Amino acid sequence: MAVRLKALADPVRLRLLREIGDRPGGESCVCDLLDVADVSQPTLSHHLKILRTAGLVAGDRRGTWVYYRLIPEAVIEVAELLADIATVSGVAEECR
Amino acid sequence: MAVRLKALADPVRLRLLREIGDRPGGESCVCDLLDVADVSQPTLSHHLKILRTAGLVAGDRRGTWVYYRLIPEAVIEVAELLADIATVSGVAEECR
Numbered sequence: 001m002a003v004r005l006k007a008l009a010d011p012v013r014l015r016l017l018r019e020i021g022d023r024p025g026g027e028s029c030v031c032d033l034l035d036v037a038d039v040s041q042p043t044l045s046h047h048l049k050i051l052r053t054a055g056l057v058a059g060d061r062r063g064t065w066v067y068y069r070l071i072p073e074a075v076i077e078v079a080e081l082l083a084d085i086a087t088v089s090g091v092a093e094e095c096r
Numbered sequence: 097m098a099v100r101l102k103a104l105a106d107p108v109r110l111r112l113l114r115e116i117g118d119r120p121g122g123e124s125c126v127c128d129l130l131d132v133a134d135v136s137q138p139t140l141s142h143h144l145k146i147l148r149t150a151g152l153v154a155g156d157r158r159g160t161w162v163y164y165r166l167i168p169e170a171v172i173e174v175a176e177l178l179a180d181i182a183t184v185s186g187v188a189e190e191c192r
Contacts, residue, residue, distance in 0.1 A: 001110070009102040082171050086117070086172045
């Protein structure tokens with residue numbers, strides 16, 4: 001879980017995840033992500049590799065391009081862990 | 097938000113947050129956290145400082161000891177951001 005949190009703990013990677021999830025079908029071509037991330041191609045690859053290793057996205061090569069798909073269950077699991085930590089003291093109940 | 101996620105992205109700090117939140121009133125003496133964290137006192141201080149800087153806990157000195165209190169709203173905000181990222185593709189709706 002710490003690996004996933006580490007992968008999430010970066011503004012560029014958060015933006016990439018949001019962008020991938022916002023596309024129809026929760027999937028985006030790496031060619032479209034280049035504009036969004038506003039980083040060089042090697043830097044983009046580096047960030048996507050971290051997201052992939054953490055199991056937050058899956059990549060699928062089709063012809064020239066790789067398409068990335070958000071794995072919402074993995075993100076939800078982290079959200080639920082945090083909601084759980086926040087609720088043990090009985091203060092916040094809204095996100096169970 | 098990336099700062100908070102970075103603070104959360106460590107097994108020891110996750111354990112500390114859970115422990116602090118589990119105590120009555122969501123508050124714990126630093127003396128009790130030493131046993132839980134199973135790290136040296138300087139290492140514990142280092143982790144607690146990161147949690148404090150990220151606004152996830154607040155510290156309050158009373159006599160010899162510092163008491164740490166979980167700030168559930170801060171943890172919930174991160175959980176909600178992640179739930180939001182995970183839901184944009186329309187797959188998971190349970191944590192809105």
